[in-house]
Amino acid sequence: MKKIIWLAAIALLLSGAPELPAQTGISREYQVKAVFLFNFAQFIAWPTNAFADPQTPMTIGVLGDDPFDSFLDETVRGEKVGEHPLVIQHYRRIEDVQGCQILFISRSEDGQTGRILAGLKDKNILTVGDSDGFIKDGGIVRFVMEENKIHFRINLEAAKSANLAISSKLLRLAEIVEPGSD
Amino acid sequence: MTVNLLTSSAVLLLTCAAFITYEVVTLHKGMVQGYMTRAEIIAANSTAALAFQSEADAADVLAALKTDRRITGACIYDGTGKIFAKFPANANVGLFPAWPTQSGYRNGHLEVFCPIVQGHRTLGTVYIQSDLSALTDRYYAYAWLSAAIIAGSILVAYLLSRMLQKQISAPIVALAETANAISKQRDFSVRAIKFGEDELGLLTNAFNEMLAEIQKLNATLEQRVQERTAQLETANVELSRSRAVLESLFKSLPGLFLVLTPELKIVTASDAYLKATMTKRENLMGRDIFEVFPDNPDDPNATGSSNVRASLNRVLQSGEPDTLPIQKYDVRRPDGVFEERFWSPINSPVLGADHRIEYIIHRVEDVTDFVKQQQPQKNSIGDDNGLRVQMERMEAEIFRSSQEVQAANEKLQVANKELEAFSYSVSHDLRAPLRHVDGFVDLLRKQSAEKLDDRGRRYLDVIAASARQMGTLIDDLLVFSRMSRTDLRRTKVASESLVHEVRDALQGEINGRRIVWKMDSLPQVEADAPMLRQVWANLIGNAVKYSRTRDPAEIEIGCNTVNDEFVFFVRDNGVGFDMQYVDKLFGVFQRLHRADEFEGTGIGLANVRRIVSRHGGRTWAESKVDGGATFFFSLPKISNEKKG
Numbered sequence: 001m002k003k004i005i006w007l008a009a010i011a012l013l014l015s016g017a018p019e020l021p022a023q024t025g026i027s028r029e030y031q032v033k034a035v036f037l038f039n040f041a042q043f044i045a046w047p048t049n050a051f052a053d054p055q056t057p058m059t060i061g062v063l064g065d066d067p068f069d070s071f072l073d074e075t076v077r078g079e080k081v082g083e084h085p086l087v088i089q090h091y092r093r094i095e096d097v098q099g100c101q102i103l104f105i106s107r108s109e110d111g112q113t114g115r116i117l118a119g120l121k122d123k124n125i126l127t128v129g130d131s132d133g134f135i136k137d138g139g140i141v142r143f144v145m146e147e148n149k150i151h152f153r154i155n156l157e158a159a160k161s162a163n164l165a166i167s168s169k170l171l172r173l174a175e176i177v178e179p180g181s182d
Numbered sequence: 183m184t185v186n187l188l189t190s191s192a193v194l195l196l197t198c199a200a201f202i203t204y205e206v207v208t209l210h211k212g213m214v215q216g217y218m219t220r221a222e223i224i225a226a227n228s229t230a231a232l233a234f235q236s237e238a239d240a241a242d243v244l245a246a247l248k249t250d251r252r253i254t255g256a257c258i259y260d261g262t263g264k265i266f267a268k269f270p271a272n273a274n275v276g277l278f279p280a281w282p283t284q285s286g287y288r289n290g291h292l293e294v295f296c297p298i299v300q301g302h303r304t305l306g307t308v309y310i311q312s313d314l315s316a317l318t319d320r321y322y323a324y325a326w327l328s329a330a331i332i333a334g335s336i337l338v339a340y341l342l343s344r345m346l347q348k349q350i351s352a353p354i355v356a357l358a359e360t361a362n363a364i365s366k367q368r369d370f371s372v373r374a375i376k377f378g379e380d381e382l383g384l385l386t387n388a389f390n391e392m393l394a395e396i397q398k399l400n401a402t403l404e405q406r407v408q409e410r411t412a413q414l415e416t417a418n419v420e421l422s423r424s425r426a427v428l429e430s431l432f433k434s435l436p437g438l439f440l441v442l443t444p445e446l447k448i449v450t451a452s453d454a455y456l457k458a459t460m461t462k463r464e465n466l467m468g469r470d471i472f473e474v475f476p477d478n479p480d481d482p483n484a485t486g487s488s489n490v491r492a493s494l495n496r497v498l499q500s501g502e503p504d505t506l507p508i509q510k511y512d513v514r515r516p517d518g519v520f521e522e523r524f525w526s527p528i529n530s531p532v533l534g535a536d537h538r539i540e541y542i543i544h545r546v547e548d549v550t551d552f553v554k555q556q557q558p559q560k561n562s563i564g565d566d567n568g569l570r571v572q573m574e575r576m577e578a579e580i581f582r583s584s585q586e587v588q589a590a591n592e593k594l595q596v597a598n599k600e601l602e603a604f605s606y607s608v609s610h611d612l613r614a615p616l617r618h619v620d621g622f623v624d625l626l627r628k629q630s631a632e633k634l635d636d637r638g639r640r641y642l643d644v645i646a647a648s649a650r651q652m653g654t655l656i657d658d659l660l661v662f663s664r665m666s667r668t669d670l671r672r673t674k675v676a677s678e679s680l681v682h683e684v685r686d687a688l689q690g691e692i693n694g695r696r697i698v699w700k701m702d703s704l705p706q707v708e709a710d711a712p713m714l715r716q717v718w719a720n721l722i723g724n725a726v727k728y729s730r731t732r733d734p735a736e737i738e739i740g741c742n743t744v745n746d747e748f749v750f751f752v753r754d755n756g757v758g759f760d761m762q763y764v765d766k767l768f769g770v771f772q773r774l775h776r777a778d779e780f781e782g783t784g785i786g787l788a789n790v791r792r793i794v795s796r797h798g799g800r801t802w803a804e805s806k807v808d809g810g811a812t813f814f815f816s817l818p819k820i821s822n823e824k825k826g
Contacts, residue, residue: 032235039233042300080301149235169230173239 027069032150033130033143034071037102040126040141041081043170046101047163050124051084058084059099063091063116064106094119105129105139113137124163135177140164144175153177186632190339191332198328209320213292213312214285220247221296221308228258228298232266232305240267252312254291258298259307266306282307290314350630351638353377357386358641361648370397381629385622392615399608410601414594421590428583437576438525440544445745446471446494449541458523458548459513471544478512478520486511486525490544493529497542503530503577505570508549524553528573532584535591536798538818543580545573602662609659616656619649661716662789670710670796677704677718677750680711681739684718688726696734697726704741705748707817713793720786721752721813728775728811729756736810747799747816755810764803790815 076086117138130143231239257268360374439452512520532541729735805811
């Protein structure tokens, strides 16, 4: 008997984990986070040399497993940031990350986050994540869930190091945190 | 002044209204603009809040609006039109419109909608609602301000007006009062006070000059009149003296003389006559000759008186002396007994300046003794010749005497003529300053009409009227003097057409009044036509004037023939006059009614008397107070002209 239940649970888990598209709960969360990612682009100014020319597309990259499914693609379809069209890229390895302005580091990369972020230092990339300790690892923006609402914390120092100017309107909404915090 | 104030107020009111309207309209627009701007600012600041779904942040942004007391509410709608955040935080959702619409004034509030845009996407809408207290506050402020400005302006205008008025009114008032006083009291020594060197001062100067002139001329006139009067008195005295001399001369003439009027009344008799007829002078004078000396009633053949009567009539008719053959008279003694006398009478006329018979001299020679002696023979022819010579000598003497009277008369006339010429030139001189007064009053009216109030203008009217009255006076004086300067030009004049002309000329005065005219047929006369017209104009004009109080007025014009004169009359049923003062009526400047009862200068009737007497006629009047008046004047008939 115990064996059957155990198997059933595993089967459920297995079937449930990556195979839960378009459900409430997780997908709603990442729907909102996708919109937030897009909106970050509206309130942050990249240095001029971040783009080859004004029509060069802005890239939002996802490193690791993609939690957004198609949401991110749908959110940015047809949109622009200033003159730059938006483009989504998926990366598996940090070395693949090229010409990206916003990089979302998925939970799948937990444990390597520190190494990844160190490698991205001094590149004009807005690093966003929702893992614990993302800020401590060197990330700029971390999503947190509080009272069923998505908030985000911003490491201004890291942003400054990356040469990114964040609008006060955005900062107002965020929780500004010190580099060493969580 | 009221008109001025009203005009100023109206202008101010209109100006204020225009400005206020403009301000209000601008304010309306401005308010919308202002709140739209605020909404835009809020929108710009709330993009992040909407993008990141932060109601708290949106509410914060809205809360900044609390500084404006007039904002009664604000909210942010999200992209679906739902209310995302509101201000005040505890406001009822019903306060806000369910859906974003157009901005505008609604339900006593101003509502402003502004879209929250990021790039080309509309994230939501900002709504701000404010009350209209800004507007109402402004309205009140304007109302008070306007009222204050208008009140203040009116006050200032009023004060200024009064100040200016005083400057102009005071001198005019003073001048008018002076003119009035002078007019009433005829005291030309009064002078008007000058108040400044402007046009009013000039007017005052001219006025005073005129008064000075009048005063001077008055004095000169009086002096001259006194001199003339003295001269006339001297002439009069001389005249009386020579008359006395003549009288005593006549009385003591050796000869039986009676002086008769053309009506055969005894004027006087010589002493010798009185003695011969045994009568006293006082019993004879004024009585009819045949009454005093009738035929002997007991003698049926007594024809003496009737023969004499026939002779006298012949004299009156022919204007030539008439001699009678010896007549038998019966002289009545005081005791009643008749004595037989034989007298030879001659009747001779005494002609006046215009060849009318003034007197008849009845001269008799007592030839009783002669006849009694020479009873059988009659040497009438020789005796008649001697008598005629005597008579002619007498005639010559009398003619000389009457010549002296004539000479004295002429002196008087010359004196009169000089006086009248003087009046004429004086009247002319008086007119010049008067024209000044008239002219300057006119100037003043034109120049300062708007500075003057009703009272000031009325004073000017008084001055002008007084000047005009003076002018009329002077004109009448002129006419009066002219009457004596020009010569009489006699033509045959139809009195009736003259009267009709005069009546037509009076139409203006008669207009509207009921007058009943009764007119007999009037004869033709020989007279100076324009002068005679003046007579009719005066008399009929007076009749019209003094019957003004009657409705209907009755005016009767007619003519009677009395002896050898035409007696014309004008009768009216007007106010009449007291017969006590009938003598004064025809005097110069004599009026029996006050100027405010009946206008006039008092020269008219003097003119009438003057003209009529120059024609050889007389003027008189009869009246009862309040019982109408009748004015008579006589003119000699044509047939009595120029014989002999």
